[in-house]
Amino acid sequence: MKQSFTTLIVAFITMCFMAFSFDSKAQQAKSKAASEIIFIENSWSEALKQAAAQNKYIFVDAYASWCGPCKLLKATTFKNNKVAEFYNSNFINVALDMEKGQGPELAAQWGIQAYPTLIVFTPKGKPVYGTMGFIKSNDLIKFGVQALNK
Numbered sequence: 001m002k003q004s005f006t007t008l009i010v011a012f013i014t015m016c017f018m019a020f021s022f023d024s025k026a027q028q029a030k031s032k033a034a035s036e037i038i039f040i041e042n043s044w045s046e047a048l049k050q051a052a053a054q055n056k057y058i059f060v061d062a063y064a065s066w067c068g069p070c071k072l073l074k075a076t077t078f079k080n081n082k083v084a085e086f087y088n089s090n091f092i093n094v095a096l097d098m099e100k101g102q103g104p105e106l107a108a109q110w111g112i113q114a115y116p117t118l119i120v121f122t123p124k125g126k127p128v129y130g131t132m133g134f135i136k137s138n139d140l141i142k143f144g145v146q147a148l149n150k
Contacts, residue, residue, distance in 0.1 A: 035079060035084055036078055036079040037078045037084050037093050038084075038088055039093045039094060039095040040094040041095055042095070042097055042100065042102075044094065044102055044106060046094075047060075047092050047094035050092045051092045051122075051124075052123050052124070054092065056091055056092050057091050057092070057120050057121060057123060057128070057147065057148060058091060058092045058094060058120065059092070059093045059118070059119075059120055059147075060094050060095075060096060060120070061073070061074075061078075061095040061096070061118060062096050062098050062103075062106075062107065062112055062119065063096070063097060063115050064097065064098055064115045067116060069116055069133060069134040070115050070116040073116055077135060080140075082137065083137050086141050086144055090148060091120070116132070117130060117131070118130060118131050118132075118140075118143065120143075120147035129143070129146060129147035
């Protein structure tokens, strides 16, 4: 009887720690979601799949690793709380390095000539709206609203 009681106590304590761990991870994910745009990294096919499943438009950050304005976007605009809330709620967001993997093929297909290029696509992958270059937070929200209205 003592051994099963001890086993029960150990199991209970373990479950408490696991619950705390899961809650902590959920809070961290929620905190990150509120503080920056959450991007699918370098997977156009995954973005299409999620967009179809959720019936959401796709926001693409087409960038190059050496691009200064691209780095500035990631460090500032994409980390703005209002921008993050808007884009995480309304879009499937994907960041694509246009010089790696499927990037060069997509860059040619989409006619990308400068970085960063920001494009919004329908859930089926049809482009509806785009812009090139660095963009400030308020302007990126306006860009997203205009894209959703197309």
